[in-house]
Amino acid sequence: MLEVYEFLTISSKLAQEYTETIHFESDQVLYQYDWLKSNQFLLMKKGIAKIEIYRKRRWELETLVAAGEFAGIENLINRRLFCSNIKYRIVSVTHGEGLLIEKDYFLDHIYANPSLFHKILENVTLHHIITSYNLREKKAPLKQRLADIILELIMLTSLPIQNNQVTLPFPFSEEIIASVLRVPIHHVKEILNYMENEEIVTREHEFQVMDYNRLGKLSNLNVETFKNMHLQPLHM
Incomplete structure (x- = not known):
């Protein structure tokens, strides 16, 4: 674009x-x-x-x-x-x-x-x-919806997937996720803690997807489609 x-x-x-x-x-x-x-x-x-x-x-x-x-x-x-x-x-x-x-x-x-x-x-x-x-998936389990949102943001912001990992170079807090999904923040914390324990994501310094393929298995989105898209590099 x-x-x-x-x-x-x-x-x-x-x-x-x-x-x-x-x-x-x-x-x-x-x-x-x-x-x-x-x-x-x-x-x-x-x-x-x-x-x-x-x-x-x-x-x-x-x-x-x-x-x-x-x-x-x-x-x-x-x-x-x-x-x-x-x-x-x-x-x-x-x-x-x-x-x-x-x-x-x-x-x-x-x-x-x-x-x-x-x-x-x-x-x-x-x-x-x-x-x-x-809209179709709004009543899906929260674990899936959170994975959906992360994958959508990766696609919409054209972030590169390297070695099965993705780093989000912008604030992506529990408050933002709760606002997008319109759910109580303590539910978001529970799912993020699960993802961290499973080494799917980490939030030590920046929000980073450590295992893109496993994140994709939590979602109904086709992550292979995202990988095959010819996205432009993100200009920060």
Whole structure:
């Protein structure tokens, strides 16, 4: 997806007029949709951010996004086809860099390059598949759901799998997991302790998957599919 960034900024004059580069630290609101379209897209160039949905008068973590991901999907709908009270925002987890792009400039460039347009559709489809899977499996045993979430984050953030191990280079706390799965934190602690005792994960310094294949056996996701994906390296 970083090819999209390069294509949008190939003309420095146009990029200066229709885009804005932003640099951010952790815990900054980068993008927010609250029923009114912003007429902008946000493309992540470096760093990690989280998508939060506003539910029951509080912000709840939904998923993570990384370099190459974009926000502003609501701008792909030209007309207000339905009335929705969904409110979401993107908040940085690490420091990084992003590009704010005016809607028409973004769409004109994407439509002019079919291969990049396909990448956008592929990205949207992937998120839809993961969301549908999570809805289907939401009543599955917690051990499976926790393994699902770890594997999804590895895929969505394009982390490399080396020697059957993966290191998550961003905060991945019990609180974040409990927020994603919407379960009490003490249940999350029990499952993580089990995974550590079984040497599937470790949290001594960073959150690290020590045995990717065994983690995959706890999940209903196909980990071999993840291994075969041609993912871009993560830019931190």
